[in-house]
Amino acid sequence: MPPTLTYPGVYIEELPSGVHTITGVATSIAAFAGWAPRGSATEAVLVESWSDFARQFGGLSSGNYLGYAVNQFFANGGQRAYIIRLVATVTDTPTAAVFAATASGIVSTLTLFASSPGQWGNNLKITVTPSTLDPTRFSVLVQLVSGGQTVTLENFSNLSVTPTDPQYVVNVIDNDSSYITFIDPTISPPPTPAAPALPGATASGNMGTSTVGTDGDVLVPATNGNFELALLSATGKVGINLLDRVDIFNLLCVPAETDPATVKSLQTYCVGKRAFYIIDPPHLATIAGLRASGPAGTGGVSVVGPGAANAAYYFPWVSAPDPLAGNRPVLFPPCGFVAGVYASTDASRGVWKAPAGVDAGLTSEIGLQYVLTDLENGDLNIQAINCLREFKVYGDVVWGARTLAGNDQAGSQWKYVPIRRLALFLESSLYDGTQWVVFEPNDERLWSQIRLNVGAFMQGLFLQGAFQGTTPQQAYFVKCDAENNPQSSIDMGIVNILVGFAPLYPAEFVVIQIQQMAGQLKA
Numbered sequence: 001m002p003p004t005l006t007y008p009g010v011y012i013e014e015l016p017s018g019v020h021t022i023t024g025v026a027t028s029i030a031a032f033a034g035w036a037p038r039g040s041a042t043e044a045v046l047v048e049s050w051s052d053f054a055r056q057f058g059g060l061s062s063g064n065y066l067g068y069a070v071n072q073f074f075a076n077g078g079q080r081a082y083i084i085r086l087v088a089t090v091t092d093t094p095t096a097a098v099f100a101a102t103a104s105g106i107v108s109t110l111t112l113f114a115s116s117p118g119q120w121g122n123n124l125k126i127t128v129t130p131s132t133l134d135p136t137r138f139s140v141l142v143q144l145v146s147g148g149q150t151v152t153l154e155n156f157s158n159l160s161v162t163p164t165d166p167q168y169v170v171n172v173i174d175n176d177s178s179y180i181t182f183i184d185p186t187i188s189p190p191p192t193p194a195a196p197a198l199p200g201a202t203a204s205g206n207m208g209t210s211t212v213g214t215d216g217d218v219l220v221p222a223t224n225g226n227f228e229l230a231l232l233s234a235t236g237k238v239g240i241n242l243l244d245r246v247d248i249f250n251l252l253c254v255p256a257e258t259d260p261a262t263v264k265s266l267q268t269y270c271v272g273k274r275a276f277y278i279i280d281p282p283h284l285a286t287i288a289g290l291r292a293s294g295p296a297g298t299g300g301v302s303v304v305g306p307g308a309a310n311a312a313y314y315f316p317w318v319s320a321p322d323p324l325a326g327n328r329p330v331l332f333p334p335c336g337f338v339a340g341v342y343a344s345t346d347a348s349r350g351v352w353k354a355p356a357g358v359d360a361g362l363t364s365e366i367g368l369q370y371v372l373t374d375l376e377n378g379d380l381n382i383q384a385i386n387c388l389r390e391f392k393v394y395g396d397v398v399w400g401a402r403t404l405a406g407n408d409q410a411g412s413q414w415k416y417v418p419i420r421r422l423a424l425f426l427e428s429s430l431y432d433g434t435q436w437v438v439f440e441p442n443d444e445r446l447w448s449q450i451r452l453n454v455g456a457f458m459q460g461l462f463l464q465g466a467f468q469g470t471t472p473q474q475a476y477f478v479k480c481d482a483e484n485n486p487q488s489s490i491d492m493g494i495v496n497i498l499v500g501f502a503p504l505y506p507a508e509f510v511v512i513q514i515q516q517m518a519g520q521l522k523a
Contacts, residue, residue, distance in 0.1 A: 018449040022433030022457035026080070027351040027425050028343035030073055030251040031243055031275070032336075033084040033231055034066025035219040038120035041097075044082040044242040050074045056178070057083060058120060062324050063218045065255035069336030072320070073253070075364040076340025077347065082249055084242050086230040087117055088216040099185045100124070100213025112173075112180045114207055119215045122208030124179060125150070129202045136160060138199050140169065142179050145206070153179055161198050169196065180207075221257040222282070222298045228262045240269060248428065250421075251276055251342055253335040258282045260297040264305030267404070274424045274431075276417075277311040278342075279303060279404070280333035281385075287376050290315060294383040295404060304384075308404035309414035310424075314338050314386045316369035318362065318396070331369055334388060337362050341398050351425050352466045354401035354418045354506040356386070358394045365396055382408045386417075401506050419503040422466065430454065430499065442490050447480045450497055454478045458499070468502035476501045 003011050031044065039045060039057035047053040053070050054060075060067040066083075073081060087097040100114040100121030114121025123146045131137035142154040154177055159169040170182050170193050182193045207213070219227040231254065233239040243249060252266060252275055263279055270277045281290070282298055289300060295313040297303040303313070314334045321327040338355070341362070345355040368388055372380075377387045377399065384407045386400025403420050405412040414420040433453070440446050458476040461467065467475035479498040489496060 018452065020433070020436050020449070020453045022429060022453055024425065024457075024461075025248055025428045025432060027250050027421065028078065028080075028339075028346045029249045030078055030081040030253060030339045030343070031084065031246070031249040032066060032070050032073070032081055033240060033252075033254045034069070034086060034221075035061075035064045035227070036066055036083070036085045037061050037215060038116055038118045039083065039085045040116050041085045041087045042237060042242070044084050044246050046080065046082055048080050053081075053083065057085060060324055064220065065333055065336075068320075068322075068332050069253055069255040069339075072318075072332065072336035072364060073340045073343070076337050076362065077344025078340040079343060079347075082243065082246055084240065085116070086219050086227065086239065088219060088226060088230065089238070097216035098211065098214045100208040101211040111184075111210070112182060112207070113185055114213055115177065115179050115181050117185070117213065117216070119213050121213035122206070124153075124207040125204065126180065126207070127202070127204040128199050130199055131158070134158075136162075136198065137167075138169075140173065142177065161196050163195050221254065222259045222262075227257075228259055231257075232262065232265055240266065243273065249273070249275055250424070251278060251339050253278050253339050254280075255335055256280055256283065256333045258297040258303075260299070260301040260303050263297055263303040263311075264307075267305045267307030267311045269307075270310040271307040274428050275310065276421055276424065277307075278335045278338050279311055279313045280335050281313065281315045281317070283317060283331065283333075285315060287370060287372065287380070290383070290385055291376075291379045294407070295385055304404055304407075308384075309412060309420055311404040312386055312402065312417050313384065313404055314388060314398070314400070315380065316372075316388060318365045318388065319367040319369065320365045329366055337365065338398060350464060350466060352418050352422045352504055354416065356398040356401040356417075356506070358391075358397060360398040361394060362388070362396045362398070368396055384410075401508065416506055416508075418506060422501075422503060426499070426501065429457065430497075433457065434497070437495060442485070442493070442495050444482070446495065447482075447485065450480045450495070451478050454480075454497065454499060458501070466501075466504070468504055474502060 003013060037058040045056060050071050070081060097117035099117045101111055112126060123144055125143040125145050127141040129139050137158050137160060139157040140159060144151045144153055156172055158167050159172060160167045161169060174181050174183055183190045217226060219230055221227045231239045252270055258280060266277055290296060293300045295303050317331040318334050318337055319329045320332055322330040341360045342355045345353055345360060368390055371390050372387055380387055381400055384402045384404055386402055388396060389399035390396050401417045403414055403417055406415040455478045458478060459472060462472055462475045469475035477500045484496045484498055
């Protein structure tokens with residue numbers, strides 16, 4: 001509104017420009033689900049390096065592939081990943097994972113619990129030391145005792161037992177500690193801890209003295225069904241549904257999960273989250289078997305589901321050194337390697353570039369389960385099975401870029417991985433970047449602002465080489481006007497925005513024609 005004009009002189013008024021910059025979302029944030037010896041099992045935890053994962057989830061552990069896949073993701077170019085730790089619960093198996101607790105009295109009258117279930121909590125040592133400067137204050141030291149070594153994890157100082165104090169011990173530990181908590185995890189909803197008494201002397205104790213923490217059953221995909229029960233839990237408090245609370249993730253990996261029903265459910269889940277699922281073949285899958293069945297899971301049953309366009313299938317498994325086995329070669333599912341290649345390609349070329357080719361080499365591997373020939377590769381490729389190949393010059397590379405809907409007979413518009421992932425990128429970016437439109441007056445002024453801002457975003461991508469065409473008119477269009485917003489839509493509170501783009505198709509087949517020239521005869 002214009003300012004109130006009272007005195008003679010010059011008035012300055014700032015006018016809105018109508019510019020609402022749309023920023024592209026991230027394209028290679030991965031999500032990994034699997035069993036781990038420690039770490040939160042009630043939230044999807046973001047890790048940004050292998051050391052970050054090792055600190056929170058215990059690193060590599062024999063009997064499962066989660067730690068290995070995350071390590072391979074970061075080694076091949078990944079930068080950010082959400083971790084979903086799956087553990088057995090009382091409702092899943094008779095042998096559930098148990099939280100470790102200290103004996104009462106280490107921190108006055110309160111009992112501490114490990115922040116997550118598992119045997120790891122038994123190795124925690126808690127030391128409470130009164131302050132020498134203020135007798136009403138004390139500190140809590142958290143240490144890990146393992147293999148004869150003691151490592152300090154956390155140290156909380158200047159704590160108080162007064163509930164109204166900003167340094168109240170219960171609030172500080174429950175909110176800031178990554179390893180211990182006063183909240184009883186066995187009671188839902190947990191009771192409010194009573195205020196403890198002030199410790200009068202230094203006290204020290206180990207976790208697991210009153211309740212011994214156990215790992216429970218190690219959950220292994222596609223075996224007895226317990227892994228799948230934890231992964232697809234309907235409660236929403238564990239399993240894949242923890243990703244509902246994450247703002248965005250782009251790549252889903254469940255290492256070694258080959259149960260056909262579960263794989264199809266995960267495809268459908270990814271469709272709703274605008275994410276892409278990287279599928280592993282069965283460990284014992286063979287070239288002949290896949291040639292006959294197409295993309296298959298356990299038992300040779302097809303894994304192609306309604307959400308096939310949001311998934312890609314990679315074969316074979318990858319041989320890599322296992323630090324827990326003296327660095328001897330062990331076969332691993334390919335999803336961690338491939339997800340890292342996706343992230344590396346996105347960073348160097350863009351999401352519209354196929355994560356395949358001579359530049360899509362695997363890192364930290366020593367070979368492949370099978371060395372495929374061109375003819376074997378061709379038999380699998382036309383069935384939407386992306387192959388990993390070994391070449392003398394380039395090493396082991398990703399040599400396929402089809403979605404699970406990319407079978408030649410399907411004729412899907414989402415045949416290729418880069419096209420589908422570019423569309424998901426556009427959808428997520430425009431979804432986030434047009435929230436300002438909601439509740440604005442729905443008229444030509446709004447439509448022109450939408451065309452301006454969406455068009456500027458698409459033009460930026462065009463200049464980066466994301467679309468076909470040599471001119472913007474050939475590459476994309478943004479339509480938001482009276483033609484696609486009739487009065488009937490306006491009356492219903494709807495504004496329609498149509499965005500089209502011309503995708504870049506990968507050069508999957510290179511055909512070189514050679515012709516012998518006829519000899520030049522003199523007349």
